[in-house]
Amino acid sequence: MRIVIAKCSVDYSGRLDAHLPEAKRVLMLKGDGSVLVHSDGGSYKPLNWMSAPCNLQISEPSAEESAEGISQIWTVQAKKTNDCLVIRLSEIYLEHNEELGIDPGLIKDGVESHLQELLAEQVTSVLGASWTLIRREYPTAIGPVDLLVRDQDGKPVAIEVKRRGGIDGVEQLTRYLELLGRDPLLDGLRGIFAAQEISKQARTLAEDRGISCLVLDYDAMRGMDDAEFRLF
Known part of the structure; x- marks a missing residue:
């Protein structure tokens, strides 16, 4: 599990198009490959996400994007569809990697x-x-x-x-x-x-x-x- 707190903007394209303007958010990269974008509200539901299977590619910004303060670009491409999630990070406040191990699954109440x-x-x-x-x-x-x-x-x-x-x-x-x-x-x-x-x-x-x-x-x-x- 990789958790990143960063100022970023998010664009989603595919079955629908969606845009999240730049703000401070939590990015969660799970062991199965899925990527989730969370805000401080909205309970458990992410603002946007890409479910596994998908590929994550981290690239350097163009000169124009660098001038706008963007430091990294995350492109998350679904393997089975044309859906694509692009996250543009301008400032990273925290980054943490943690191995969670094998989950035992839900145990009955x-x-x-x-x-x-x-x-x-x-x-x-x-x-x-x-x-x-x-x-x-x-x-x-x-x-x-x-x-x-x-x-x-x-x-x-x-x-x-x-x-x-x-x-x-x-x-x-x-x-x-x-x-x-x-x-x-x-x-x-x-x-x-x-x-x-x-x-x-x-x-x-x-x-x-x-x-x-x-x-x-x-x-x-x-x-x-x-x-x-x-x-x-």
């Missing part, structure tokens, strides 16, 4: 994984006395579904557990159900989308696809709050 563990342990108390756990992390070709259980009729039910249930979670469970439904041993399979909070849009999508929604009480499940003794 601690609360989310604990919810899954608690639900597996409390299948009968949360879902019903006749429900049984088949397996946690039941494998599919695209990754494991959180829980596979059997309902009171002995039918298989795939459960995806989230801390906050959004549309992405419903789409994920839909893909699992499609793959698991091909197994004749799981005839009659249905799904439950379980979370501490489920958005209105996610609930609407789930119900439209025949997926049940289950709101989980995390505090009650871990014994810190007994819902039976609440006034409200």
Whole structure:
């Protein structure tokens, strides 16, 4: 990872043309080759960028550009398209290189994984006395579904557990159900989308696809709050 803080202007050409006038910005060159241009605002989103695969060429400015105060020109050319990002640097305030190593990837939220563990342990108390756990992390070709259980009729039910249930979670469970439904041993399979909070849009999508929604009480499940003794 290479990070440069510099006064620069930026021009992008290709599917669209865009220009950023000269200002102090952060330039980020990632290990995969992508280049991002950030300002001090705008949250995580860069002002402009070039995704990998691309090539970066650093060149000297022309005499005319040098007279305008430009010291370096970065030309970032996409490999598969004609898109091109040209960054003209006039002053560099900081430059730092850091080897980040191999990223382990996203690790499941601690609360989310604990919810899954608690639900597996409390299948009968949360879902019903006749429900049984088949397996946690039941494998599919695209990754494991959180829980596979059997309902009171002995039918298989795939459960995806989230801390906050959004549309992405419903789409994920839909893909699992499609793959698991091909197994004749799981005839009659249905799904439950379980979370501490489920958005209105996610609930609407789930119900439209025949997926049940289950709101989980995390505090009650871990014994810190007994819902039976609440006034409200």
